[in-house]
Amino acid sequence: MGRLDGKVAIVTGGASGIGRAAVERFVAEGARVIVGDTDSEGIGALIGQLGHNSIDGAEVDVRDEAAVERMVNQAIRRFGRLDIAVNNAGVGGFSPIQDYPLEDWDRVLGISLTGTFLCLKHEAKRLIAQGTGGSIINIASLNAIQATEGFAAYCAAKAGVTMLTKVAALELGRHKIRVNAVGPGLVHTPATAGMLAIPGLEDAFIHEAPIGRAGEPEDIANLLTYLASDESSLMTAQTLYIDGGASVNKYPELFGFFGVG
Template identity: 80%
Template sequence: MGALDGKVAIVTGGASGIGKAIVEAFVREGARVIVGDVDAAGIGRLIGELGHNQVDGAEVDVRDEAAVERMVGQAVRRFGRLDIAVNNAGVGGFAPIQAYPLEEWDRVVGISLTGTFLCIKHEAARMMAQGKGGSIINIASLNAIQPAEGFAAYCAAKAGVAMLTKVAALELGRHGIRVNAIGPGLIHTPATAPMTAVPGLEAAFIAETALGRAGEPEDVAGLALYLASDASSLMTGQTLYIDGGASLKKYPELFSFVGAAGSGAG
């Protein structure tokens, strides 16, 4: 018997990296999952791996409110209900603040923060209509509390996700809906690959952790599974940092690796 038997979940950004690992963990524990992503081919591959009886896909840009609403409706049409939502879709960017392009700021904040808000809005409405509570999990970041050079938009967006999590938990608790967040440190994913490819940068990150290693998507998936399950039934409004102890130290000085005019991924 799995920890999520009979449950239905949505995972945005679910076609790769952390999101994909969460989808796989949820399916192993008995859940049926809607994978929301802009990567239609990645969704298709994941459905092929896990089976259409357990997984369905929604091609969605989380900045598009109508598309988010359709995704939530698809969960209900396909699997009958919605119990769990993991709002993982997010992007990074890199530029010094005095030269940060407005369109890039809008992209990062729009996907990482506004998109999370839109997902919570429609997921919560569905859970409230069902009247049986639920668990919403937002993927924040170590950068919600630890500043990083060049990451003005990303740090601001993820700090916003952490506070949005608290407000949502405060409002939705009366409906039996728990809202928590996960703050990963450096995790090996396709999104972080350009950054870890910079010579010496991953070693600098690891030197600033207590445990002396970066994380893997499965590390985050294990925590998401806990927050989705009844094992965490008294927990809400929390951001749990899974960073190898990086929050105990400091972020590497990124400009010394890539230059204030360089480019990279968050």
């Protein structure tokens, strides 16, 4: 018997990295999952791997409110209900503040913060109408609390996600809907691969993590499974940082690695 037997979940950014690990783990624990992503090929590969009886895909840009609403409705149409949502879609950027292009700032905030809000809005609406409670989990970041050179937009967006999580938990608790966030540190994913290809940078990250390693998507999926399950039924309004202890130290000085004066 799985920890999520009979439950239905939505996972955005679910075609790769942390999202994909969450989808795989949720299905292994008995859930059926709607995978939301802009990567249609990645969605197709995951359906081929896990089977159309267990998952379905929704090609969605989380900045598009109508598309987000269709994704939530798809969960009901395809699997009959909604119990869990993991709002994982996000994107980063890098620039000194004085040179940060407005269009890049808007893209990071639009996907990572506004997109999280839009997903949460429509997931909450469905869960309230359903009347049986549920668990919503937003993906924040260590960068919600740890400042980083060149990450002005990303840090601001993820800090926003942590406060959005608290407000949503405050409002939705009366409907037995729990809202928490997870704040990963460095995790090996396709999204971090380019940055970690810079010589010495991964070693600099690991130097700041007392546990002495970077994370893997499966590490985050383990925590997401706990928050999605009834085992965490008293937990809401929390951001849980899973970073190998890096939050007690500091982020590497990225300007030096990127040649910024």
